[in-house]
Amino acid sequence: xxxxxxxxxxxxxxxxxxxxxxxxxxxxxxxxxxxxxxxxxxxxxxxxxxxxxxxxxxxxxxxxxxxxxxxxxxxxxxxxxxxxxxxxxxxxxxxxxxxxxxxxxxxxxxxxxxxxxxx
Numbered sequence: 001x002x003x004x005x006x007x008x009x010x011x012x013x014x015x016x017x018x019x020x021x022x023x024x025x026x027x028x029x030x031x032x033x034x035x036x037x038x039x040x041x042x043x044x045x046x047x048x049x050x051x052x053x054x055x056x057x058x059x060x061x062x063x064x065x066x067x068x069x070x071x072x073x074x075x076x077x078x079x080x081x082x083x084x085x086x087x088x089x090x091x092x093x094x095x096x097x098x099x100x101x102x103x104x105x106x107x108x109x110x111x112x113x114x115x116x117x118x119x
Contacts, residue, residue, distance in 0.1 A: 027068065028069070030096065031073075038066055038067050038085070042085060047084075049063045
């Protein structure tokens with residue numbers, strides 16, 4: 001069985017180890033961690049998503065997306081969030097290990113007829 005190929009940072013073709021492939025659906029674990037830390041800090045100091053959004057000049061829906069890790073937080077926005085939540089930027093990375101976390105293994109979706117699903 002042949003492994004899929006992709007180009008590395010210098011343009012050479014390399015085999016992709018699917019267990020380490022981070023091009024998957026869903027938020028990257030680091031984005032998820034940062035989002036959870038934003039939520040944790042926001043709740044610690046009793047600030048609503050709406051109030052944080054207002055302080056940042058964005059919508060509360062965008063704050064929700066940051067907290068879920070659905071949208072990545074830019075460096076400048078993370079700096080603004082840290083100021084609004086009266087903490088340091090490093091606070092949001094606390095608890096991450098030195099290793100790059102892997103995404104959960106991909107699961108193959110299979111389809112079956114609705115009648116079969118209920119049997």
